[in-house]
Amino acid sequence: xxxxxxxxxxxxxxxxxxxxxxxxxxxxxxxxxxxxxxxxxxxxxxxxxxxxxxxxxxxxxxxxxxxxxxxxxxxxxxxxxxxxxxxxxxxxxxxxxxxxxxxxxxxxxxxxxxxxxxxxxxxxxxxxxxxxxxxxxxxxxxxxxxxxxxxxxxxxxxxxxxxxxxxxxxxxxxxxxxxxxxxxxxxxxxxxxxxxxxxxxxxxxxxxxxxxxxxxxxxxxxxxxxxxxxxxxxxxxxxxxxxxxxxxxxxxxxxxxxxxxxxxxxxxxxxxxxxxxxxxxxxxxxxxxxxxxxxxxxxxxxxxxxxxxxxxxxxxxxxxxxxxxxxxxxxxxxxxxxxxxxxx
Numbered sequence: 001x002x003x004x005x006x007x008x009x010x011x012x013x014x015x016x017x018x019x020x021x022x023x024x025x026x027x028x029x030x031x032x033x034x035x036x037x038x039x040x041x042x043x044x045x046x047x048x049x050x051x052x053x054x055x056x057x058x059x060x061x062x063x064x065x066x067x068x069x070x071x072x073x074x075x076x077x078x079x080x081x082x083x084x085x086x087x088x089x090x091x092x093x094x095x096x097x098x099x100x101x102x103x104x105x106x107x108x109x110x111x112x113x114x115x116x117x118x119x120x121x122x123x124x125x126x127x128x129x130x131x132x133x134x135x136x137x138x139x140x141x142x143x144x145x146x147x148x149x150x151x152x153x154x155x156x157x158x159x160x161x162x163x164x165x166x167x168x169x170x171x172x173x174x175x176x177x178x179x180x181x182x183x184x185x186x187x188x189x190x191x192x193x194x195x196x197x198x199x200x201x202x203x204x205x206x207x208x209x210x211x212x213x214x215x216x217x218x219x220x221x222x223x224x225x226x227x228x229x230x231x232x233x234x235x236x237x238x239x240x241x242x243x244x245x246x247x248x249x250x251x252x253x254x255x256x257x258x259x260x261x262x263x264x265x266x267x268x269x270x271x272x273x274x275x276x277x278x279x280x281x282x283x284x285x286x287x288x289x290x291x292x293x294x295x296x297x298x299x300x301x302x303x304x305x306x307x308x309x310x311x312x313x314x315x316x317x318x319x320x321x322x323x324x325x326x327x328x329x330x331x332x333x334x335x336x337x338x339x340x341x342x343x344x
Contacts, residue, residue: 004031004161009135009175018168025165027307031173032139032147033156035099041137042098043150043210043318045128045272048120049091049332055263057123062092063261064116069096074103076153081256081270082263086242087335089124093256097153101131124332130208131324138173140164142313148212148268150316167286170317171278182207182319184277188251190342200327200338202320206251207278211315212270218310225301226311233297237290238271245273248288249280252337274338278319 001024003010046065048058062080069075079095098104107113117125139154140161141147147157163172171177186203193199213234215226238255245253253273258266275281285291302309327338334340 001162002159004138004140004158004163004173005175005178006034006134006158008036009034011175011178013178015177015179015181017163017172019163019166019172023162023166025162027142027165027302028144028160029164030141030144030147031158031161032141032151032154033158034134034154035156038099038134038154040101040131040133040324041150041153042096042101042104043130043132043316044096044104045093045126046095047091047093047126047128047337049085049089049124049126049336051089055090055092058090058092059261059263061116061120061123061125062094064119065094065113066261068107068110068113068116069094073107074098074100075107076155077149079149079258080261082259082265083254083256085254085336086340087333089333089336091254093254095149097150099153104131121331124330124336126329126332126337127326128328128337129326130318130320131326132318132320133324135175136320136324137316137318138170138175139316140173140314142309142311146214146312148214148312148314149210149270151314168282170285171282174317174319176319182278184279186322188338188341196331198329198332198339198342200329202322202325202327202338204322205277205319206325207275207281208273208318208320209275209281209315210270210272210317212268212313214268214312214314216267217312222301222305222310225304230294230297230301233293237294240290241271241273241284245284246341248284249276250284251275251341278317281317 048061050058069078075096076099077097081093163169182205184205189201191199241250241253251274255271258268
């Protein structure tokens, strides 16, 4: 059984895994593989928010931006997602991925992209950009036949991997965690350029997770169990992190639905959250009642169906250095993203 860590990123460990070398996970999972030519990836959120029933401008912005993410942009994958935030604002987020930093910079500096950003005046809009080196992310997929998000951008899949289905497995899948404790360092720094324009510099080793579920392939009892029993518990956990997560080290959380350009929702959702550290994320995952309820409900469903599941689960986790993150908010309300952490 293979390690989740791409072979060329394996190095002698100075920090032990939580499992023995002969550990055998109870069910299969897979990770994305990183081509040796890739040094960094780009995962970006281009969001636009509004209050009220008229979504015309917001969708025009999202469609125009997504139209620039064509073959000439060298973007490897793009999602469009929607959520309603803690202040009741609708938000659309265009989420492109690159495996080439230079290609990303060329795209963002294009005149048509700049014009679309400038044309968002009158709407709250933001950029949240992650550019991690390849040792600073990990992925996991419950299905062999399809990956999401970063996995689609990387386009290569591992054989079945060993490091999963136990507490602490996320850390064990990070190449950098072979030798680094990934302790947080420094503080968030806010720069107010104008009353409605704020830039945020992230501190060292902020942890970011995009954790998704695809119930499209499910049917019958599995679909009923997911929609009636798992999803409400998942939503409650996501709402807790959104509203009260600061006490657990969660800076911001969004529970989002992937949609089409016409607004039609897919049967895919995901949580997106920023954490002070990987350790804070791990502690919530392992010990907090809201996450234990999610995990316990899923395990009950799995046992009821003998783990013969069509439900697809996946995640990607990043732990980013200060120079691998950039956050900017224009015209956004004070509880948007990192703005909710701004000193009063």
